[in-house]
Amino acid sequence: xxxxxxxxxxxxxxxxxxxxxxxxxxxxxxxxxxxxxxxxxxxxxxxxxxxxxxxxxxxxxxxxxxxxxxxxxxxxxxxxxxxxxxxxxxxxxxxxxxxxxxxxxxxxxxxxxxxxxxxxxxxxxxxxxxxxxxxxxxxxxxxxxxxxxxxxxxxxxxxxxxxxxxxxxxxxxxxxxxxxxxxxxxxxxxxxxxxxxxxxxxxxxxxxxxxxxxxxxxxxxxxxxxxxxxxxxxxxxxxxxxxxxxxxxxxxxxxxxxxxxxxxxxxxxxxxxxxxxxxxxxxxxxxxxxxxxxxxxxxxxxxxxxxxxxxxxxxxxxxxxxxxxxxxxxxxxxxx
Amino acid sequence: xxxxxxxxxxxxxxxxxxxxxxxxxxxxxxxxxxxxxxxxxxxxxxxxxxxxxxxxxxxxxxxxxxxxxxxxxxxxxxxxxxxxxxxxxxxxxxxxxxxxxxxxxxxxxxxxxxxxxxxxxxxxxxxxxxxxxxxxxxxxxxxxxxxxxxxxxxxxxxxxxxxxxxxxxxxxxxxxxxxxxxxxxxxxxxxxxxxxxxxxxxxxxxxxxxxxxxxxxxxxxxxxxxxxxxxxxxxxxxxxxxxxxxxxxxxxxxxxxxx
Numbered sequence: 001x002x003x004x005x006x007x008x009x010x011x012x013x014x015x016x017x018x019x020x021x022x023x024x025x026x027x028x029x030x031x032x033x034x035x036x037x038x039x040x041x042x043x044x045x046x047x048x049x050x051x052x053x054x055x056x057x058x059x060x061x062x063x064x065x066x067x068x069x070x071x072x073x074x075x076x077x078x079x080x081x082x083x084x085x086x087x088x089x090x091x092x093x094x095x096x097x098x099x100x101x102x103x104x105x106x107x108x109x110x111x112x113x114x115x116x117x118x119x120x121x122x123x124x125x126x127x128x129x130x131x132x133x134x135x136x137x138x139x140x141x142x143x144x145x146x147x148x149x150x151x152x153x154x155x156x157x158x159x160x161x162x163x164x165x166x167x168x169x170x171x172x173x174x175x176x177x178x179x180x181x182x183x184x185x186x187x188x189x190x191x192x193x194x195x196x197x198x199x200x201x202x203x204x205x206x207x208x209x210x211x212x213x214x215x216x217x218x219x220x221x222x223x224x225x226x227x228x229x230x231x232x233x234x235x236x237x238x239x240x241x242x243x244x245x246x247x248x249x250x251x252x253x254x255x256x257x258x259x260x261x262x263x264x265x266x267x268x269x270x271x272x273x274x275x276x277x278x279x280x281x282x283x284x285x286x287x288x289x290x291x292x293x294x295x296x297x298x299x300x301x302x303x304x305x306x307x308x309x310x311x312x313x314x315x316x317x318x319x320x321x322x323x324x325x326x327x328x329x330x331x332x333x334x335x336x
Numbered sequence: 337x338x339x340x341x342x343x344x345x346x347x348x349x350x351x352x353x354x355x356x357x358x359x360x361x362x363x364x365x366x367x368x369x370x371x372x373x374x375x376x377x378x379x380x381x382x383x384x385x386x387x388x389x390x391x392x393x394x395x396x397x398x399x400x401x402x403x404x405x406x407x408x409x410x411x412x413x414x415x416x417x418x419x420x421x422x423x424x425x426x427x428x429x430x431x432x433x434x435x436x437x438x439x440x441x442x443x444x445x446x447x448x449x450x451x452x453x454x455x456x457x458x459x460x461x462x463x464x465x466x467x468x469x470x471x472x473x474x475x476x477x478x479x480x481x482x483x484x485x486x487x488x489x490x491x492x493x494x495x496x497x498x499x500x501x502x503x504x505x506x507x508x509x510x511x512x513x514x515x516x517x518x519x520x521x522x523x524x525x526x527x528x529x530x531x532x533x534x535x536x537x538x539x540x541x542x543x544x545x546x547x548x549x550x551x552x553x554x555x556x557x558x559x560x561x562x563x564x565x566x567x568x569x570x571x572x573x574x575x576x577x578x579x580x581x582x583x584x585x586x587x588x589x590x591x592x593x594x595x
Contacts, residue, residue, distance in 0.1 A: 201541045201575065202505050228505070229541060229576065252539035254506070322505050332527045335487060336357060336480070 016176030018116050020152040022047030024159045025084055026054045032163065036076055038062060038085045040069045046086035046116045066096040073111045074103035082110050082163070088122075089115035089172055093134035104168050105141040112162050113170045118148075119209065119261030120295050120303040121174030130295045136266025138170040139239040145169045145191065146238040148260075148268075150212035153182040154236060157189035165191055174210060174261075175300070181213045192237045194245040200229035203318060204249035204256045208235050208268050211259035211309050218314035230318065238268050246275040255284040257321050259309060264289040284326040288317055339387040340421035346492040347593050348384065348421050351428040352393040354485035354530075355459065355594075356382075356404045358477045359395065362455050363402050365473060369455060372448055374400045380449050381412035384424035391421050395449075414439030414446055429595055430460050461595065464557060472549045476517045478556045480532060483511065483519040485590050486583070487528040497586055502526035507541035509583055510534065513552050521583075542575035542583065 015023065029035045029051055037059040043049035052059035062069035066087055073083040085092070092100065092115040104111045115134060122129045138146045145165055149155040155173055162169040187195060197212065198219045207215040212234045219230035231253055233245055249256055256276065258269035269287030276283050290307050304310045308317055340348070362369045376397040383392035394409035396402065416435040418424035426433040439446060457463055458474050459481060465471050486509075490497045506524040512534065520540070522529045546552035551570035554560045562584055565571035573580050 201539045202507070227503070227576075227579075254538045330529075332529050333491075335353070335529055336484060336532055 015152060016047075017149065017152045017155045017173040017178060018045075018047040018176045019050075020156050021086075021114055021159055021171075021173070022050035024156045025051045028160065028163060029055050029058065032082065033058075034080065034082045035163075036060065036081045036083050038069055038073050038076075038083055040064055040066050040087050040091065042087050042116075046088070046114065048084065048086035048114070051084070066091045067099050070096045070099035070111075070113075071103050074099070074107065074109050077104070077109035077111050078107070082112065084112045084114060086114045086116065088129065089118035089131035089134045090129060092170075093131060093137045097137060100138075100144075100168075101141050105143045108143045108167045110166065111168050112159075113168070114159070115170060115172050117175050118172045119174060120290070120307075121176075121178070121210070121261070121300050123295070123298050123300045123303045126297050127294050132261075132263045132290045132295050133266070134170075134172060135238055135260070135262050135268065136270070138172075139271065140266070141168075143167050144239065147171045147191065147236055148208040148238060149173060149236055150209060150234055151178055151181040153180060153185050154189060154234075157185055158191075158236065161189065161191050172209070177300070178210050179213055181216070189236070192240045192242060194242040195234040195236065196245075197232040197234050198230060200231035201253055202229040202255065203322060204231040204233060204253045205259060205314065205318070206233045206235050206246070206249070206256060206268065206272055207259040208238065210261050210304070211314075214304075214309065214311040214314050215259055217311045218318065221311070222315060222318060228318070228322070235268060235272075238271055241271045241275060243275050246272055247279055250276060250279055250281050250283045254282070254326075255321055255324070257286045257288060257314075257317055259314065260287075260289040261304070261309060262289050264291055282327045284321055284324040286317060286321050286324075288313070338385070338420040338422075340384075340391070343593065344421045344425060345391065346489070346494060347425045348391050349488050349492045350485050350590060350594050351425060352382070352391070352404070352406065353488045354481050355428060355456070356393055356395065357484065358459070358481045359404075359452060359456060360402045361473065361477050361480060362452065362458075363400070365476070366455065369452065370400070372451070373397055373402070376400075376445065376448065378413040378442075378445050379409050379411070380445075381409055381415040382418075382424065383408060383415060384418040384421040386421050391424070412439070413442055414449060425594070430457060461558060461591075468549070471553055472517070475513060475549050475552045475556050479511050479513065479517060479519045479552075482587060482590075483509075483521045484530040485594075486521050486586055487530040489586060489590055489593075490526075490528040494589075496589075498526065500582060500586070501528055506538070508535045508538060509579075510540035510543045511546075512543065513546045514548055517549070517552075540575065542573070542579050544580070545572045545574070546570060547572075 037048050037051040039048050040062045041064045073085045076083045118131045147158045149158045197216050205215040215232050219232045222228040258272050260268040264287040378397045380395040394405045415438040418435045423433040501523050504523050509521040512518045518534045520535045
């Protein structure tokens with residue numbers, strides 16, 4: 001890894017996304033004295049506490065007061081520092097939505113928000129701790145960049161890359177027990193650029209976060225068992241969306257499914273749908289995620305199965321969309 | 337009256353629906369044929385007697401325009417009538433098979449049609465033109481014929497081909513030689529359709545790109561196989577090699593059927 005970071009592949013096997021974040025932030029803190037850390041009594045849970053332990057004079061606990069937390073971050077950014085703010089996604093995106101919008105995004109301030117426990121990753125904690133709306137909320141704020149890493153490796157890449165991204169960034173991760181997807185960090189991560197995990201011409205699966213692994217696994221199984229040629233795009237950056245990758249998927253495969261650990265309203269699927277509509281081209285399309293409802297309460301793995309975000313669910317949806325007709329069939333007898 | 341076997345009917349289907357239509361390439365790209373048929377208005381029927389229904393197709397010439405109408409047309413200017421489907425297939429395969437010919441009162445047209453049928457012999461495996469223009473013509477006609485033949489092989493319900501196409505979603509099998517020679521086979525859940533040019537609505541599932549006419553010619557002549565062509569740099573294949581091999585197998589089956 002560049003910039004002399006000490007994070008290794010071995011760590012990705014034993015460390016959660018949040019732990020890797022804490023480690024990477026410490027290493028970045030050594031190189032960038034302008035980095036400061038903030039949390040709202042969740043330093044331990046979000047792992048930004050590691051940064052606080054290493055740089056106590058550069059770490060601030062706002063207490064259980066998320067609105068103040070983001071107001072403070074805006075002020076620090078205005079003073080030329082680079083605040084990394086960590087709290088649970090539900091609090092960052094909803095309780096402090098006005099401060100994120102008006103204090104940070106409106107002024108296009110250089111604040112990096114690392115939101116943990118997103119989606120259904122804290123499923124057993126109940127609806128108050130679920131966060132299935134944050135992508136929709138954050139991508140609606142002008143100037144905000146929204147990143148959903150696939151695993152700890154990508155988390156490290158995203159944190160490193162966001163340092164040089166001008167303006168506010170929202171990085172969304174889970175509770176921390178997500179399996180590793182990438183064997184190492186050298187796969188070409190770049191903010192705003194989708195990663196082609198598998199190439200194919202029959203259908204494209206556009207996914208982010210914890211859904212990348214099951215999509216890749218489903219593509220492999222579908223190829224082996226049914227001869228289907230499935231493209232998988234890890235759309236880690238929801239905003240700015242890699243529209244070129246989506247347009248290529250429309251032109252090349254003409255069937256697209258999005259998978260996200262988020263409501264199907266306003267998230268990755270909606271961003272891709274906007275792109276498809278703007279292209280003016282016909283395409284079979286389906287959004288998979290949490291439908292227009294509050295997420296059930298349960299263990300994350302069970303919830304992923306329930307919402308068809310696991311490998312079997314992906315395969316089932318691919319089979320369904322492959323049968324979907326999206327344009328009037330032509331006369332197959334009229335042949336040259 | 338004889339009743340053709342399924343295999344004979346399938347071969348006739350390939351000749352009438354895949355081979356005869358490439359006459360249009362001769363008429364548009366060979367200057368001599370273009371000039372010869374520029375002002376011809378005529379219908380030429382090929383017909384094989386069969387039970388329960390005769391089999392045939394009609395070549396329609398209209399002032400330089402050309403099309404093939406399947407079945408029996410009204411008032412043809414010339415008719416080639418064969419005793420059975422097997423004999424008609426034999427004639428198209430270049431084997432001796434004498435038809436009953438009506439229209440002998442139009443010797444000028446008859447001579448032109450004979451010359452056209454002789455021109456079609458360029459598709460024969462042993463026809464090895466030296467003239468670069470003729471080589472290009474052979475490559476173009478062959479790939480046009482092959483893609484349509486593959487589609488007709490499926491529409492003729494060859495069990496293996498039907499099994500192969502029915503389990504596929506919409507896919508494009510594209511062959512490209514250069515800007516002027518491209519053809520494709522479109523497959524969708526058991527249905528097939530051949531087309532000329534480059535399919536633009538989706539990326540090909542399998543794309544065979546030849547590096548020009550001279551690269552494609554040894555393949556067309558069966559001088560080298562596809563693996564050798566790839567190794568020698570004449571051909572590049574994008575997409576599933578397994579499905580490429582399947583296409584190659586079906587081409588061989590069609591060749592065996594019509595030769």
